[in-house]
Amino acid sequence: MVPLSSDTQTQPTPAMRQAIADAIVGDEQRNLDPTSIELTERICALLGKEAALFLPTGTMCNVLAIKTHTRPSDLIFAEANSHILRAESGGLSSYAGVVISPIATQRGVFGVSDLDEEFYKCTQVPQPYAPPLTLLCMEQTHNFSGGSAWMKSEMKEVYEWAKEKGLNVHTDGARLLNAVIATGTPAKEFARYTDSIWLDFTKGLGAPIGAVLAGSASFIEKARRYKHMYGGAMRQAGIAAAGCVYALDHHIERLQEDHDNCRVLASALDQMDMIEVKNPKPDTNILLFKLKHGESKDLLNHMTTQGIDGGMIGDDIRLITHLDVSNEDIKRTIEVIGNYKG
Numbered sequence: 627m628v629p630l631s632s633d634t635q636t637q638p639t640p641a642m643r644q645a646i647a648d649a650i651v652g653d654e655q656r657n658l659d660p661t662s663i664e665l666t667e668r669i670c671a672l673l674g675k676e677a678a679l680f681l682p683t684g685t686m687c688n689v690l691a692i693k694t695h696t697r698p699s700d701l702i703f704a705e706a707n708s709h710i711l712r713a714e715s716g717g718l719s720s721y722a723g724v725v726i727s728p729i730a731t732q733r734g735v736f737g738v739s740d741l742d743e744e745f746y747k748c749t750q751v752p753q754p755y756a757p758p759l760t761l762l763c764m765e766q767t768h769n770f771s772g773g774s775a776w777m778k779s780e781m782k783e784v785y786e787w788a789k790e791k792g793l794n795v796h797t798d799g800a801r802l803l804n805a806v807i808a809t810g811t812p813a814k815e816f817a818r819y820t821d822s823i824w825l826d827f828t829k830g831l832g833a834p835i836g837a838v839l840a841g842s843a844s845f846i847e848k849a850r851r852y853k854h855m856y857g858g859a860m861r862q863a864g865i866a867a868a869g870c871v872y873a874l875d876h877h878i879e880r881l882q883e884d885h886d887n888c889r890v891l892a893s894a895l896d897q898m899d900m901i902e903v904k905n906p907k908p909d910t911n912i913l914l915f916k917l918k919h920g921e922s923k924d925l926l927n928h929m930t931t932q933g934i935d936g937g938m939i940g941d942d943i944r945l946i947t948h949l950d951v952s953n954e955d956i957k958r959t960i961e962v963i964g965n966y967k968g
């Protein structure tokens with residue numbers, strides 16, 4: 627199968643497996659795992675943050691960050707189709723106990739006018755009636771709108787608005803490095819405009835396990851306690867961290883190939899009469915499209931029987947390029963979709 631349903635499908639390469647086999651390990655829970663420490667130090671340098679935590683998953687990064695930034699019953703702002711709202715099993719409400727005010731957008735990126743409008747709604751009645759708004763979340767890149775990359779100026783504007791209102795700012799940066807490659811903006815320049823941020827190693831970076839959450843020293847100290855409380859403190863985690871360190875050294879620049887493949891796929895599908903591409907010029911590695919007439923699910927079934935693995939997000943078929951998808955795979959995918967007779 628051509629594994630286009632997600633960039634989480636990547637298999638560790640032989641060289642990454644070797645780095646994992648050679649990892650020097652210790653007790654991560656007691657902060658004695660040299661490879662986890664190396665990884666978090668590398669991320670602090672990459673993002674210009676004081677401290678960082680190695681965690682098993684991105685979902686846990688979001689949970690810990692939001693728990694650390696808020697108190698139960700606080701109100702937080704997040705995009706209406708954000709991963710934290712749509713795809714994390716509602717964990718925020720059980721772990722952090724917060725209320726989300728969803729901000730609807732076209733492409734996953736909101737601006738000051740959207741925020742002003744939402745803020746107005748949330749402050750129509752005074753406290754104690756209204757829940758206290760304390761946190762704003764961004765998602766870089768925005769998954770469900772097709773991997774949209776925030777520009778640095780867009781993040782800056784939102785961050786400054788939030789600071790004016792006395793809010794903390796958190797960024798779900800699962801695919802932050804895709805945004806870095808797509809925009810040419812260094813990771814640090816994005817991270818300046820958020821108090822906490824994390825990135826995932828199990829998406830396009832191709833590692834089997836791991837994500838790193840970064841922020842101020844006091845933020846990370848508090849988050850470390852919740853990491854322990856929620857069962858995320860590990861033992862010889864360097865086995866996993868070594869794959870992440872390897873990805874930092876070898877798999878960042880190559881994300882450009884994934885973006886190029888996604889563009890090629892997008893423009894080919896955009897030229898087919900039966901197809902409506904939602905993002906004909908994808909910023910990064912995610913493509914959304916549907917049939918103009920008929921059930922897109924039927925097209926997806928046709929693709930599956932022809933060896934192309936994809937997924938659905940709402941009415942759209944979603945295809946994601948990554949290091950296990952070659953130029954040849956893209957050609958084959960275009961051929962298979964072109965052969966569909968609804």
Ligand SMILES: *Cc1c(COP(=O)(O)O)cnc(C)c1O
Nearest residue numbers: 683684685686709769798800826
């Ligand atoms: C994948 C993803 C997550 C969750 O990461 P896991 O490592 O799978 O827990 C969070 N946010 C976004 C935007 C994602 O794409």
